[in-house]
Amino acid sequence: MRVFHCSHCQQLVFFENSICINCGHTLAFLPDIGVMSSLVNDGEVWTSPHSQTPYRLCDNYTNENICNWAVPMADSQTLCISCRLTQVIPDPGKYREAWYRLEVAKRRLLYSLLDLGCPIEERSDQPPHGLAFQFLADSESPEAEPVLTGHCDGIITVNIAEADDAERERRRCEMREPYRTLLGHFRHEIGHYYWVRLIRDSARLDAWRESFGDERQSYPEALQTHYQNGPPQDWQQRFVSAYASAHPWEDWAETWAHYLHMTDTLEIAVDCGLSLRPRRADEPKLDARRLPGRTQSFDTVIEHWFSLTYVLNNLSRGLGLPDGYPFVLSTPAIEKLRFVHETIDAAAD
Numbered sequence: 001m002r003v004f005h006c007s008h009c010q011q012l013v014f015f016e017n018s019i020c021i022n023c024g025h026t027l028a029f030l031p032d033i034g035v036m037s038s039l040v041n042d043g044e045v046w047t048s049p050h051s052q053t054p055y056r057l058c059d060n061y062t063n064e065n066i067c068n069w070a071v072p073m074a075d076s077q078t079l080c081i082s083c084r085l086t087q088v089i090p091d092p093g094k095y096r097e098a099w100y101r102l103e104v105a106k107r108r109l110l111y112s113l114l115d116l117g118c119p120i121e122e123r124s125d126q127p128p129h130g131l132a133f134q135f136l137a138d139s140e141s142p143e144a145e146p147v148l149t150g151h152c153d154g155i156i157t158v159n160i161a162e163a164d165d166a167e168r169e170r171r172r173c174e175m176r177e178p179y180r181t182l183l184g185h186f187r188h189e190i191g192h193y194y195w196v197r198l199i200r201d202s203a204r205l206d207a208w209r210e211s212f213g214d215e216r217q218s219y220p221e222a223l224q225t226h227y228q229n230g231p232p233q234d235w236q237q238r239f240v241s242a243y244a245s246a247h248p249w250e251d252w253a254e255t256w257a258h259y260l261h262m263t264d265t266l267e268i269a270v271d272c273g274l275s276l277r278p279r280r281a282d283e284p285k286l287d288a289r290r291l292p293g294r295t296q297s298f299d300t301v302i303e304h305w306f307s308l309t310y311v312l313n314n315l316s317r318g319l320g321l322p323d324g325y326p327f328v329l330s331t332p333a334i335e336k337l338r339f340v341h342e343t344i345d346a347a348a349d
Contacts, residue, residue: 001108001112028057028068030055031082031114034111045073055072059083081122087155116344162182222246241327255333298342312325
């Protein structure tokens with residue numbers, strides 16, 4: 001994620017903003033050029049100083065105040081490319097705040113995918129394997145099965161209870177997880193989607209199995225064993241998280257999510273001009289002028305990630321908060337992250 005400014009007054013603005021608090025201009029993200037821009041309305045269309053393209057606001061922007069993205073006028077869709085991926089929304093009268101939080105997290109996910117060049121196909125265009133989201137609530141009937149957050153054939157389901165901070169924290173503690181966020185759910189589940197898109201039927205499958213394992217082992221049995229017995233004692237020496245040890249599919253999805261954590265946070269550091277100039281030669285250092293962009297090598301990415309998490313976790317502890325990145329990356333886990341990096345590079349090319 002980059003740092004954005006109002007196109008008219010240069011006030012600092014954020015990805016979630018819809019109005020510039022300094023000059024009052026309407027703000028919108030323009031996904032076709034990847035820019036957060038202030039807009040001017042001439043009565044029929046919205047225009048941006050960044051583009052010659054005329055726009056209209058997403059219907060969920062104008063009618064629901066849920067979105068802040070724009071749609072090029074040449075696009076026949078009334079919803080932006082993020083909102084149109086949501087097939088099922090929660091009852092707005094009952095769950096409006098949850099719906100807003102879910103869409104905010106999804107838009108940040110879509111920003112990263114677009115920036116990395118990952119292929120995104122709408123389910124309406126590619127019914128068998130196209131991407132779609134559904135946000136569902138647990139039934140009030142005690143006999144009903146709970147809604148499970150997960151991925152199946154291109155459809156990502158998220159239980160809207162995850163948008164409730166207190167409930168999500170309760171589940172995190174119950175599952176003994178060091179980290180559980182709404183954005184993390186989206187990044188994990190999209191990893192399952194891209195395994196199907198980029199690995200399953202590709203020439204990379206054999207190399208993937210060498211790194212992550214054989215996915216043909218029973219998935220239900222693997223999960224049952226994981227929840228009954230917990231992760232293996234040496235999981236930290238081989239996986240990015242305890243849950244990654246449950247099955248090769250989960251190892252891939254967890255690793256994919258961590259890669260998105262890394263690249264998005266590093267991009268913010270780049271645009272903020274963050275640097276570390278230690279007083280000792282053996283302490284982490286970081287020069288924003290040398291931080292990686294999308295085209296940099298994975299070795300550069302991981303080198304600066306270690307430096308960034310050093311300061312990120314220390315700042316969190318200074319505020320009395322848990323570590324911002326509560327994970328230790330072993331050499332095998334780093335090599336799996338490298339595989340994700342190379343897979344995305346190949347897909348973008």
